[in-house]
Amino acid sequence: MKNPNPDPKARYEVPVWNQDVKLYEDYQVGEIDRSLRRTVSEGEVMLFNSLVLDMHPYVGDDIWAREEGLFKRRLVPGAMVFSYGLGLFAHNNVNTFSYGYDKLRFIKPTFIGDTIYGMRTLLEKTPKYETMGLFRVSYEIFRADNEELVLYTEHLQTVLYRTSQAENIAAEEKGK
Structure with a gap:
């Protein structure tokens, strides 16, 4: 078989997909994105539980969850809902950097077999540093079967400027 891209240097000149x-x-403040949906399987939950050493009966013991648990079935760990929910929006923006999370709340339970999706809204952007501004983005994660909100958080991100901080501050002031 002939290699259609034999030159390593030329391969790196092709833009990275996605x-x-x-x-x-x-x-722009107010931008909203909707994610794809994904179903959370039992195998994924058990793998996640074993990786993070979370064997609480609500997430790891089917008999206990059915017979003694409040919800009568096993839950998906909240940390996993957080990871999967935000992962649905994962992108390869080389100009953004995570600064932290605020207001993380597990609103309703997520169960094994549930399908989730999310909405992301840019709440605010503020000039912050000489080379980067700060964004506050909300994430709402929903169960697709009944549209219940299961998780809410706000993600703080730094984002590189195209222009200088002084120009961004002037533009923000002009817009007020």
């Missing part, structure tokens, strides 16, 4: 290069100025 790489996002948006900068601070490219985002």
Whole structure:
């Protein structure tokens, strides 16, 4: 078989698939994105539980959950719902960096076999550092079968500027 891309140097000149290069100025407060859906399987839950050493009866013991648990079935660990919910929005923007999370709340239970999806909203953006601004983005994760909100959090991210901080501050002030 002939290699259609034999030159390693030329391969690296091709843009990376699904790489996002948006900068601070490219985002608008109020932007909303909806994710794909995904179903959480029992195998994934057990793998997650074993990796993070979470064997609480609500997430690891089917008999206990059915017979003694409040919900009468096993739950998906909250940390997993958080990871999967935000992972549905994962992108390869090389210009954004996680700064932290605020207001993480597990609103309703998520069960094995549930299908989840999310909504992401850019709540605010603020010039912060010489080379980067700060975003606050909300994530709402829903159970697809009944549209119940199961998780809410706000993600703080730094994002590189296209222009200088002084220009961004002036633009923000002009917009007020």
